[in-house]
Amino acid sequence: MPEKPGIKKFLNQLFEALLPLGSVFLALLVGALILLALKVNPLVAYSSMLRGAFGDMTGITQTLVKATPLLLVGLGVCIAFRGGVINIGGEGQLLVGALAATALAVGFQTAPGWILLPSCLIVGALAGAAWGGVPGFLKARMGVNEILSTIMMNAIALQLSNFLLRGPMIDPAEIEAGTRIAQSALLPRSVWLVRLVPKTLLHGGAILALIMAVVVFIFLWRTTIGYRIRAVGLNPDAARYAGIRVPFYQALSLILGGAFAGLAGAVEVMGVQHRMMEGLSGGYGFSGIVAALFGKLHPLGAIPASILFGGLLEGANKMQRTVQVPSALIDVMLGLVVLFVVSADLLARSRARRRKING
Amino acid sequence: MKSVLFRLSLLVVLAAVLVSGCAPAAAEPVTVEVTRVVEVEAAPVEVVVTATPAPVEEEIFRVAIVMPSSITDMAFSQSMYEGLLKVQAEMGGPEKMEIAYSEGMFKVPDAAAAIRDYASQGYNLVIAHGSQYGTSLAQIAPDFPETAFAWGTSLDTFQAQGITNVFAYQAEAQEGGYVLGTLAANMSASGVLGVSGPVEAGDAKLFVDGFKTGAMIAKPEAKVNISYTGSFSDVSLMAAAAETHIAAGADMLTGSSQSVVGAIGVAKEKGAKWFGAQWDQTNLAPDTVAASMVYDWTGVIKDMITSVKAGVMGGKAYTLTFKNKGLVIAYNPGVEIPADAKTAAEAAIQGIMDGTIAPLSGPKQ
Amino acid sequence: MGDLFTLPVLLGILYSGIRLATPYLYAAIGETFVQNSGIFNLGVEGIMLMGAYVGFFVGMTTGSLWLGLLGAALVGLLMGLLMAVVSVTFKAEQGISGIGLHLFGMGLSSLLFKKTLGGVESISGFQPIKIPLLGDIPLLGDVLFNHNLLVYVAFLLVPIAAFVLYKTTFGLKVRSVGQNPQAADSLGINVAQIRYTTVCIGGTLAGIAGASLSIALINLFQENMTNGMGFIAVALVYFGSWRPGGVLVGALIFSFVNALQLWIQVKGINLPSDLAVMMPYVLTILALAFAVRRARQPAALSKPFERGEN
Structure with a gap:
């Protein structure tokens, strides 16, 4: 019967698609027990969560606003992990990207928008690339482990941002008012990314991120450099025998990973905040890793993964407001979701293996 | 999985773009007219309201x-x-x-x-x-x-x-800082004061600068050592900063941000006195916190x-x-404050209220 | 600058550096066991926070610091067990499950703090113990031999861990599981059992690391009080090339430079505070790049073991 394999394949696909959702459900179940312990009706809490994430215009756009930096950082993580390097430095790369874009935009206020706007995006990406390039260089030349150096570079970027925002880049109005709040001047309107939906924060960066996902997909699977990066990641020894310069491609994947995180920073400044300030990175450097891994380190998989994860973050905030539970509960539940989702992976993998063995 | 979720996400994006076409109409213009006459330095703000209020109680x-x-x-x-x-x-x-x-x-x-x-x-x-x-x-x-x-x-x-x-x-954190600085300089036996702030900006910076000015005016020979931890939440580094200040001779400490609780513990352990900012921190160390600037x-x-x-x-x-x-200075009755120190602090408060003292530069003229 | 290199300053750096290094040592030595067996636990920070909370809460409510310490060790063990189930039995991607564990521990400790304590309170923690004779050495005695118990134990842990890893059968098994689980398995070593054990050891020590903050060094609990220490601890394992001695060097460099930068600020040396705060991070990278001998990481690090593969 010719239909049967098709149905089986479909069922398999369905199972794998439902698996992460199932584990999210399981995590919510545990969360429900905690909610009951806090004397909160879990149904009320969760319905507000769903409404907060996807229930109305505000929720949907907020979810997408969150998904945008998650996707961009996640794309960088995809490249780095595909190249066999672990980039935990998204947080720092995002900050320097935002700083660089801000500095350029504020420094050349009067430049025409059609040249200033793309320049800001590019400069943000370049700054992120440079910040990722330091661990890349250290790994390629000195053998310094990138986990160590990217964690350290995050702390350095944070202090650099503190320094610049209270000194050279501080908004002159803050000095004048005597309030001395550490934030930059407002960016010129010419570099503000277009608002896709009026009265919401959804901005053109979301579309840019979608395009970039396709670009990264083409880059990794349709170009020679992308092929080499993946070869190095899959098996560095084999790649070396094949004549691929392994350290170079490892460094390159860190640099490209940094570029996307830097771009995320520039987009966040130009699309959402319109100025550089403390708290801008908002943990996207870390959540982006989670989003990328939810998407199986595939650039296109990262799209739904970052929307799902963005929705989870957004909905959880709404739930916190509606039922007035401490915000820490959100972290507990997100932690559980992450743990359950990665654990459930085993089921998918063992099924895949059985399929392989059975032919 | 990818493809299914991918299609789903496309739908969501599509929906978002579609709905964007029918965004709600702009809100009606406001009828309240507010004119503000304000000098930033002067404390109370005068507001002249020529309004058509519609108070639906x-x-x-x-x-x-x-x-x-x-x-x-x-x-x-x-x-x-x-x-x-x-x-x-x-x-x-x-x-x-x-x-x-x-x-x-x-x-x-x-x-x-x-x-x-x-x-x-x-x-x-x-x-x-x-x-x-x-x-x-x-x-x-x-x-x-x-x-x-x-x-x-x-x-x-x-x-x-x-x-x-x-x-x-x-x-006006610098006002409270100035008064606490006056108090601390007058109470210090060693003549060394230690300040540990979070990030050198905003409210924290104003407080620290006011504290230093107040202390230096009260005791020109006093030494005010200042450090920042670069973080609002690094309790451990804040504790180490307090240790460092005490090792450098400080017997009066202050600081701001939520991470100072670490420093208060050190002050308590080493017998130094603490001056709190933003919130009355007395109950954390009843024998240690001399006074707090309370918002x-x-x-x-x-x-x-x-x-x-x-x-x-x-x-x-x-x-x-x-x-x-x-701004209120909350004294801790559990810690004995010498009368002259308290007098000097009260005089500083009075001076700031009269406008004869500028908290970031000292007495005028 | 001359002002900086005086005896009191150097002694002060030594004293603060030793105290700062203590939590890093517990957490990083624990992670050394974990990583030598081939597991990468990025969730140390979350375990530390749970240990800090439980240690403080139990210590305060029972009035016994020892019970608090025990509670912190137990909750660390449980968190380690959770990580082991996820990463060994369910073979989950370890970097990401570590982030999950971190979020879980951070959230749960804050939630419990809010519901049980409600606000910051302090406790009288482990008191300094002056070691007889050694403590009487002029100058150095007070700086080196007048600390609380958990500080001493942290430093004693380094030779103990080195002994266990390099001189015992258990240590040999741990390292072989981390280098080549297939070969270890064929020699009859129970890979999963060894990895469960190390991840639980790592969790227990991370729990104690948290308690060392909340009931021995700072003596209070506040939300998110570890502020990234757990991640630095993981980085220090890489710095130390997976050897306890190397971890000690890394923890001391990082802590001494941190103490030094505070002195630079306190002495009023003209360096922006943010750049001073950066110093330990920059120097740790530089030290690794130029001075420290490199070692190969455990070959099977962060790779789940699948019997019969390869």
């Missing part, structure tokens, strides 16, 4: 606050939250005034979502309790003319941008509520000063 006044830290941070966020609770009690409890809060909103986009959400739920007053929320607030406020917003620390009510429903508030926001909150009820939705900038009793 509601039974319950609903306040929401969004804050970066938590309601138990023993610092900036707690001071505002406790202020709200106090006003609530005065107004007659939760039946008369509802308080909703979102804490831990250190991500600005999260805070923006919370502010927008509270406004659309019809809260009368939404407080954005962090200077980093300002840009977002300026984008949200015009969409909700029926809601009053407040934010701080800042003095910018966005009137220049044509926004009329935003209050702003700020604490009392109740006056500001009450005035905002009265204004909103009268139909004035914004346009006022408040400052907490000694003069308007928003």
Whole structure:
């Protein structure tokens, strides 16, 4: 019967698609027990969560606003992990990207928008690339482990941002008012990314991120450099025998990973905040890793993964407001979701293996 | 899995783009006209209202606050939250005034979502309790003319941008810093004072600068050592900073941000005295905390509520000063403070209130 | 600058550096066991926070610091067990499950703090113990031999861990499981059992690391009080090339430079405070790049073991 394999394949696909959702459900179940312990009706809490994430215009756009930096950082993580390097430095790369874009935009206020706007995006990406390039260089030349150096570079970027925002880049109005709040001047309107939906924060960066996902997909699977990066990641020894310069491609994947995180920073400044300030990175450097891994380190998989994860973050905030539970509960539940989702992976993998063995 | 979710996500995006076509119409223009006559340095703000108020007196006044830290941070966020609770009690409890809060909103986009959400739920007053929320607030406020917003620390009510429903508030932390510096310099036996701040900016920087000025004016030969930890939450490094100050000879310590609790512990252990900022930290170390500069926001909150009820939705900038009793020095009766030190501190408060002392430069002339 | 290199300053750096290094040592030595067996636990920070909370809460409510310490060790063990189930039995991607564990521990400790304590309170923690004779050495005695118990134990842990890893059968098994689980398995070593054991050891020590902050060094609990220490601890394992001695060097460099930068600020040397705070991070990278001998990481690090593969 010719239909049967098709149905089986479909069922398999369905199972794998439902698996992460199932584990999210399981995590919510545990969360429900905690909610009951806090004397909160879990149904009320969760319905507000769903409404907060996807229930109305505000929720949907907020979810997408969150998904945008998650996707961009996640794309960088995809490249780095595909190249066999672990980039935990998204947080720092995002900050320097935002700083660089801000500095350029504020420094050349009067430049025409059609040249200033793309320049800001590019400069943000370049700054992120440079910040990722330091661990890349250290790994390629000195053998310094990138986990160590990217964690350290995050702390350095944070202090650099503190320094610049209270000194050279501080908004002159803050000095004048005597309030001395550490934030930059407002960016010129010419570099503000277009608002896709009026009265919401959804901005053109979301579309840019979608395009970039396709670009990264083409880059990794349709170009020679992308092929080499993946070869190095899959098996560095084999790649070396094949004549691929392994350290170079490892460094390159860190640099490209940094570029996307830097771009995320520039987009966040130009699309959402319109100025550089403390708290801008908002943990996207870390959540982006989670989003990328939810998407199986595939650039296109990262799209739904970052929307799902963005929705989870957004909905959880709404739930916190509606039922007035401490915000820490959100972290507990997100932690559980992450743990359950990665654990459930085993089921998918063992099924895949059985399929392989059975032919 | 990828393909299914991918299609799903495309649908969501598509839906978003479609709905964007039918966004709600622009809100009606506001009829309240507020003219503000304000000198930033002078404490009380004069407001001339030529308004057509439409006060629909509601039974319950609903306040929401969004804050970066938590309601138990023993610092900036707690001071505002406790202020709200106090006003609530005065107004007659939760039946008369509802308080909703979102804490831990250190991500600005999260805070923006919370502010927008509270406004659309019809809260009368939404407080954005962090200077980093300002840009977002300026984008949200015009969409909700029926809601009053407040934010701080800042003095910018966005009137220049044509926004009329935003209050702003700020604490003159340097005034309290000056007085505590005077007190500490007079109490110090070693003549060395230690200050550990979080990040060298904003409120913390003003407090530290005021403290140093006050101490140097009181005792020109005193030494004020200053360090910053680069973080608002690094309790451990703050403790190490206090250790360092004590090893460098300091016997009087102060600092600001929620991470100072680590330093207070060290002061207690080593027998140094502590001067608290933003919130009364006495109960953490009853033998150690000599005095605290406390932010009392109740006056500001009450005035905002009265204004909103009268139909004035914004346009006022408040400052907490000694003069308007928003800044209070809370002495700890458990710690003996020499009479001359207390006299000098009281004189400093008086001087600041008279305007004869500038907290960042000292006595005038 | 001359002002900086005086005896009191150097002694002060030594004293603060030793105290700062203590939590890093517990957490990083624990993670050394974990990583030598081939597991990468990025969730140390979350375990530390749970240990800090439980240690403080139990210590305060029972009045016994020892019970607090025990509670912290137990909760660390449980968190380690959770990580082991996820990463060994369910073979989950370890970097990401570590982030999950971190979020879980951070959230749960804050939630419990809010519901049980409600606000910051302090406790009288483990008191300094002056070691007889050694403590009487002029100058150095007070700086080196007048600390609380958990500080001494942290430093004693380094030779103990080195002994266990390099001189015992258990240590040999741990390292072989981390280098080549297939070969270890064929020699009859129970890979899963060894990895469960090390991850639980790592969790227990991370729990104690948290307690060392909340009931011995700072003596209070506040939300998110570890402020990234757990991640630095993981980085220090890489710095130390997976050897306890190397971890000690890394922890001391990082802590001494941190103490030094505070002195630079206190002495009023003209360096922006933010750049001073950066110093330990920059120097740790530089030290690794130029001075420290490199070693190969455990070959099977962060790779789940699948019997019969390869």
